[in-house]
Amino acid sequence: xxxxxxxxxxxxxxxxxxxxxxxxxxxxxxxxxxxxxxxxxxxxxxxxxxxxxxxxxxxxxxxxxxxxxxxxxxxxxxxxxxxxxxxxxxxxxxxxxxxxxxxxxxxxxxxxxxxxxxxxxxxxxxxxxxxxxxxxxxxxxxxxxxxxxxxxxxxxxxxxxxxxxxxxxxxxxxxxxxxxxxxxxxxxxxxxxxxxxxxxxxxxxxxxxxxxxxxxxxxxxxxxxxxxxxxxxxxxxxxxxxxxxxxxxxxxxxx
Numbered sequence: 001x002x003x004x005x006x007x008x009x010x011x012x013x014x015x016x017x018x019x020x021x022x023x024x025x026x027x028x029x030x031x032x033x034x035x036x037x038x039x040x041x042x043x044x045x046x047x048x049x050x051x052x053x054x055x056x057x058x059x060x061x062x063x064x065x066x067x068x069x070x071x072x073x074x075x076x077x078x079x080x081x082x083x084x085x086x087x088x089x090x091x092x093x094x095x096x097x098x099x100x101x102x103x104x105x106x107x108x109x110x111x112x113x114x115x116x117x118x119x120x121x122x123x124x125x126x127x128x129x130x131x132x133x134x135x136x137x138x139x140x141x142x143x144x145x146x147x148x149x150x151x152x153x154x155x156x157x158x159x160x161x162x163x164x165x166x167x168x169x170x171x172x173x174x175x176x177x178x179x180x181x182x183x184x185x186x187x188x189x190x191x192x193x194x195x196x197x198x199x200x201x202x203x204x205x206x207x208x209x210x211x212x213x214x215x216x217x218x219x220x221x222x223x224x225x226x227x228x229x230x231x232x233x234x235x236x237x238x239x240x241x242x243x244x245x246x247x248x249x250x251x252x253x254x255x
């Protein structure tokens with residue numbers, strides 16, 4: 001789907017690196033519209049609100065280990081990918097901006113390897129990083145996450161995030177990116193909650209196929225089909241097959 005903001009073409013990176021989606025222009029315009037934040041790098045991805053509530057922190061989903069990075073994100077620069085890869089060992093802490101949005105931030109000076117990190121951040125003119133988690137009006141059970149790398153230090157960046165025009169610009173940008181790229185960065189695919197085979201099984205199940213017919217279509221054993229279904233039910237917390245299909249439909253995984 002293309003609404004003129006970004007092309008929607010996915011450029012896949014090599015093993016484990018974040019893919020670049022062509023929403024760059026929208027994020028570049030955001031950086032220019034918010035000079036008061038001193039933004040150097042920005043990326044954007046989607047997350048399920050329930051994972052925040054159940055896990056208690058950004059990056060944790062129910063019954064699963066901590067997720068460090070999404071498979072794909074929308075970035076304003078190719079350098080963002082290189083920068084994030086080098087900074088994955090930074091340990092975030094949680095706080096709130098004056099605007100009330102949940103913000104997860106990390107200063108280079110709070111890292112165990114603070115000197116090497118500080119030097120690396122300094123090469124790119126970065127003083128602090130924050131994750132701003134925002135509600136989505138069009139998808140109330142998901143949230144949008146902006147990773148902002150700024151030239152300002154943590155305390156000053158937190159103060160500037162509380163300015164009214166900042167929240168307005170971030171909200172507008174988030175809604176635009178969602179309309180363009182929601183299916184490309186669906187959090188259930190992006191964080192490997194659901195694999196391709198499991199999704200195919202659910203698609204057939206939603207069409208009324210039996211376990212036997214699904215196993216025949218996919219050249220699997222019935223026990224293998226049941227394993228995929230039961231694993232998904234456990235991950236998502238679905239009570240039965242109907243509840244599972246309904247949940248995946250609500251999350252734009254089957255249509």
